[in-house]
Amino acid sequence: MKTFVRAGALALMLAAAAAPAAFAQTARTTADSMFQTTTLNLSAYGETRVAPDKATINLGVVTEAPTAAAALAANSEQMTTVIAxxxxxxxxxxxxxxxxxxLNAQYDYVQNEPPKLRGYQASNQVTITVNDLARLGVAVDATVKAGVNQxxxxxxxxxxxxxxxxxxxxxxxxxxxxxxxxxARATGHRVSRLVNLSEGGSYVPSPPPAPMMAYARMEKDSGGAPISAGELxxxxxITGLYELSR
Known part of the structure; x- marks a missing residue:
């Protein structure tokens, strides 16, 4: 029994000693293969231009009154008309x-005097999505005529x-x-294969928000304010890893 135990312990010690050596050999083999292979890690992008098919507008109604309740009531009435x-x-x-x-209090400030309450301001903002661009100008005109002032x-x-x-x-x-x-050609190689390809993300940048034209021009009964959608x-x-060969 003692001989068997000693033999088993010796086998475990030999296995433990061999494990780091095997790991080191594998690491050296991997490193050698990396140095023996020439690769290219490159990035590129693609673009296309397309006409938009929807628009988003942010507009609102701002009202002021001596009391908070009056300012909010006036705003609610005006915004109800806009939504209609x-x-x-x-x-x-x-x-x-x-x-x-x-809903915010409004103050008048005079030098060397405490602020004086002037009244209250109520603001209601809505964001509308127009999925039919043919209706865009008409929608903008309609909201301004209904009371939108922002x-x-x-x-x-x-x-x-x-x-x-x-x-x-x-x-x-x-x-x-x-x-x-x-x-590859510049370095005297040829492309063997594409090893990896990844996409960094796609996006559709919109043009910067454009200020709307003067309300006086919108008031004209011309079938809608002239708005140009342009292109997006x-x-x-993308990023790709290529393997090269001689």
Missing amino acids: ALRKAGIPDKDIQTSGLN VNGISFGLKDPTAAENAARQDAVKALAAKADLY NVRVD
Whole structure:
């Protein structure tokens, strides 16, 4: 029994001693293979331009009155009229969302005197999404005529950016392959294979919010304020790892 125990203990000691050596050998083999292989780690992007098919507008009603209750009541009445005008212009309720409601005291400040309460200001902001751009100018005109006195800007987007993103992806892959081929030839190599490809994210940047034109011009019965949607630039960034050979 003693001989058996000693033999078992010796086997365990030998196995434990062999494990670090095996690990070191594997690490050296991996490192050697890395140095024996020439790789390229490159990035590229693809872009496509497309006309937007939806718009988002942020607008609001600001009212002032001597008391908080009066300011809020006046604001509520005016905003109710605005929302009714939006519905009449063809904007459904699901595309009208309250994005801000504020009530603040207003003070007059005179040097060397304590602030004097002037009254209260109520503000109600709504964000509307217009999915039919043909209705955009009419909707803006309708809201201003209904009492909107604050328009914070307009942005354009895509209901479904998939097709535009896929077109940008194809351009990105072509650009990446061309870049890899250029580097390979410049260094006396050729591209053996694509080892890895990753996408850094795709996005559809909207044009910066544009200030709306003067209300006086909007008041004209011209079938809607002239608003140009322009185009959107859809971009996709990718990164690829290529293996080269002689």
